[in-house]
Amino acid sequence: MSSCLEPENEMAAPEKLVRIQTERMREQVLHAYQHSPFNRAKFDAAGVRPADVRELPDLRRLPFTTKDELKQDQADHPLWGTLLAVPFEEVLRVHMTSATTGRPLAFLDTADDWYGFYHSYARSLYAFGVRRSDMVMAAFSYGPWIGYWSGFYAAQDLGCLVFPAGGLSTEQRIDALLAWPITVLGCTPSYALYLAEQAARKGMDLAKETKIRVTWHTGEPGASIPATRARIEAAFGAVAYDLPGLTEIAAWGFECDARAGLTHVHEDYCYPEVLDENDAPVPPGGRGELVFTSLYRKAMPLIRYRTRDIVQLADRRCPCGRTLVAFEGGVLARLDDMKKVRGIIVYPRRIEELVRPHKGVDEFQIVFRRVEGLDDILVRVDPSPSLSTLERDGLRGAVAHDLQLGLGIRATVEVTEPGALPRWDHKARRVKDERSEVPF
Numbered sequence: 001m002s003s004c005l006e007p008e009n010e011m012a013a014p015e016k017l018v019r020i021q022t023e024r025m026r027e028q029v030l031h032a033y034q035h036s037p038f039n040r041a042k043f044d045a046a047g048v049r050p051a052d053v054r055e056l057p058d059l060r061r062l063p064f065t066t067k068d069e070l071k072q073d074q075a076d077h078p079l080w081g082t083l084l085a086v087p088f089e090e091v092l093r094v095h096m097t098s099a100t101t102g103r104p105l106a107f108l109d110t111a112d113d114w115y116g117f118y119h120s121y122a123r124s125l126y127a128f129g130v131r132r133s134d135m136v137m138a139a140f141s142y143g144p145w146i147g148y149w150s151g152f153y154a155a156q157d158l159g160c161l162v163f164p165a166g167g168l169s170t171e172q173r174i175d176a177l178l179a180w181p182i183t184v185l186g187c188t189p190s191y192a193l194y195l196a197e198q199a200a201r202k203g204m205d206l207a208k209e210t211k212i213r214v215t216w217h218t219g220e221p222g223a224s225i226p227a228t229r230a231r232i233e234a235a236f237g238a239v240a241y242d243l244p245g246l247t248e249i250a251a252w253g254f255e256c257d258a259r260a261g262l263t264h265v266h267e268d269y270c271y272p273e274v275l276d277e278n279d280a281p282v283p284p285g286g287r288g289e290l291v292f293t294s295l296y297r298k299a300m301p302l303i304r305y306r307t308r309d310i311v312q313l314a315d316r317r318c319p320c321g322r323t324l325v326a327f328e329g330g331v332l333a334r335l336d337d338m339k340k341v342r343g344i345i346v347y348p349r350r351i352e353e354l355v356r357p358h359k360g361v362d363e364f365q366i367v368f369r370r371v372e373g374l375d376d377i378l379v380r381v382d383p384s385p386s387l388s389t390l391e392r393d394g395l396r397g398a399v400a401h402d403l404q405l406g407l408g409i410r411a412t413v414e415v416t417e418p419g420a421l422p423r424w425d426h427k428a429r430r431v432k433d434e435r436s437e438v439p440f
């Protein structure tokens with residue numbers, strides 16, 4: 001079973017890991033203070049000097065950094081902001097975060113930063129069982145999103161033969177999967193389902209007609225949702241893995257092939273804190289917001305960066321033997337996705353967990369709306385074309401029943417005509433909030 005690309009770090013004794021982290025953290029804190037005006041101002045405002053941050057728990061003396069602050073910094077100091085801590089000629093790569101509103105955040109890396117990003121990613125691929133004998137397709141779009149580039153470089157770092165599919169259409173990608181001995185596929189979970197659906201429409205079964213044995217998924221949490229993952233695995237006849245990441249930090253997490261429901265963290269690259277609503281560290285088993293300090297990126301060093309992702313610290317060891325800290329089941333919720341409906345907090349991910357197990361559902365959409373002045377959740381379900389009218393009606397009732405049970409409030413369910421809802425070739429936008437203001 002499991003093996004590690006770098007057992008000396010991934011399976012290090014806890015004290016060794018702390019030593020590596022502490023060394024890198026001290027170097028990073030000093031670098032950020034000396035070379036990044038953004039960080040220096042934050043240190044000064046908090047009255048903290050680099051020399052005050054000797055051990056990992058000392059990080060708590062430093063203030064948090066938020067994405068809004070980074071965006072504001074780039075708006076106030078175009079183009080790159082005052083976070084930039086190296087001379088411009090030392091930067092090698094620029095990527096943009098996928099912004100839903102406003103200008104995207106531009107994120108720069110030096111050559112070493114970039115190596116750290118894709119090399120830790122390669123460690124994840126290795127944990128999925130990807131080896132140099134594999135042929136890999138990274139089916140992400142060729143653009144400023146880091147997902148394509150890091151997946152491509154990570155596979156190449158392992159010595160795999162990489163099929164460059166960034167600029168190809170879905171049809172061309174399906175042709176390539178059928179024509180070449182591609183054994184590993186990376187894409188968003190929504191795109192995996194879309195690919196399979198498009199192939200099925202042409203009478204092709206990707207599980208039978210391709211050589212894919214491993215898929216990995218990033219950009220969305222779908223592959224950590226059991227019912228979504230099961231669909232992808234059935235569609236490709238492969239084992240599917242979740243790979244959570246953040247442009248500003250790293251492709252920070254991975255499941256291993258022990259498949260124990262745990263997401264390991266590359267904590268020698270990025271030091272995680274899991275904090276409760278009072279910003280105090282949660283005990284093992286506790287849930288909270290994930291906060292990262294980058295231990296390797298020099299161009300834009302982030303300290304105590306609030307990810308707005310909710311995770312649960314594991315209180316058990318993974319059978320693979322890795323000592324890296326682990327979370328239960330990946331990113332459980334995103335604070336930015338949180339909705340309040342009649343006083344109850346609802347996360348779209350939870351709705352997906354309840355809708356996806358219904359085999360008759362091909363696609364779905366979630367609309368938060370107001371009906372006669374009251375909050376309402378409308379879940380539109382796009383049924384499998386094979387369903388009869390009677391079965392569609394049964395599906396509507398069954399989904400409504402599970403939503404009510406799982407959410408604790410009633411939701412309206414509509415069944416559309418087959419194929420009526422949009423499909424997604426990148427990150428899905430299945431959630432709409434039609435309420436004029438969000439009553440937080």
Ligand SMILES: [Zn+2]
Pocket residue numbers: 255256257258262264318319320321322
């Ligand atoms: Zn493991």
